[in-house]
Amino acid sequence: MLPDVAVAERAARAAGDVLLRLRGEGLLGRALGDAGDAAAQQAILAVLTAERPRDVVFSEEAADDRRRLEADRVWIVDPLDGTREYGEAGRHDWAVHVALWVDGALGAAAVALPALGEVLLTEPAPQVPAHVDGPVRIAVSRTRPPAEAGAVAAALGGELVPLGSAGYKAVAVARGEVDAYVHAGGMYQWDSAAPVAIALAAGLTACRVDGSALVYNDPDPSLPDLVVCRPELSARLLAALGTGAESGVTSAHPRA
Secondary structure, rough: OOOHHHHHHHHHHHHOOOOOOOOOOOOOHHHHHHHHHHHHHHHHHHHHHHOOOOEEEEOOOHHHHHHHHHHHEEEEEEEEEHHHHHHHOOOOEEEEEEEEOOEEEEEEEEOOOOEEEEEEEEOOOOOOOOOOOOOOOOEEOOOOOOHHHHHHHHHHOEEEEEOOOOHHHHHHHHHEEEEEEEOOOOOEHHHHHHHHHHHHOOOOEEEEOOOOOOOOOOOOOOOOEEEOOOOOHHHHHHHOOOOOOOOOOOOOOOOO
16 A cells, blocks of 8 residues: 555646646636646545545535544645646746645645646655855745735845745745745635645744644634744744744644
8 A cells, every 4th residue: 555645646746747738738817727726636536536535535626524523534635726826827836735634633745846847745855955145035925925924024134035826835945945934814724734744844843823833624624824934933933923932833743
């Protein structure tokens, strides 16, 4: 039987392949996004149904299966994170999320970046590059940068870096493109589950903007805010957010 992380990778790659193929067929904008959402959902379900038929799937693109609240194993997926960016020709900052929640914590996960030909996994976890000289780089929404991120940038002498999907911004910290990601504009569990699992596996800090733990497979699908950052920044970043929290706050210990 395939390990869970291999199942996550296979599902994420399958969705990424479908999304790239659709993108090459001439559709653009909302039509491409809608087609991509549906096709990627089916690609992921095909893999999970074949490899883990007893597990529950909790997806942005399906009705909430409330059996998940009694289940020990739940796949939290976002078949296409960053529909807007996916629909814009030439953009690469969109992603596919596949994460396993098991026995109360995030476990194996994969985040595919199809336009870059990359898949990040919890095992082996990404090796975070060394911090580069210069201001602290803080990833924010292209369209709705939160005031909280501006406060952090001012306190840390940083700069805001607009990027696309939530998942891309989170794994951009693991890839060394930015040093932190601050979001406070509303999101859902599937927007962050897989990227957070990757971030934690890579040794990064991941928590709510108030410093509290991220909780997944909660009855309420909303999980409206997120901080992902290099651990050496967490104390100062959370202080700038007014939490008074200490560094090292995490939501879970991922399992491969």
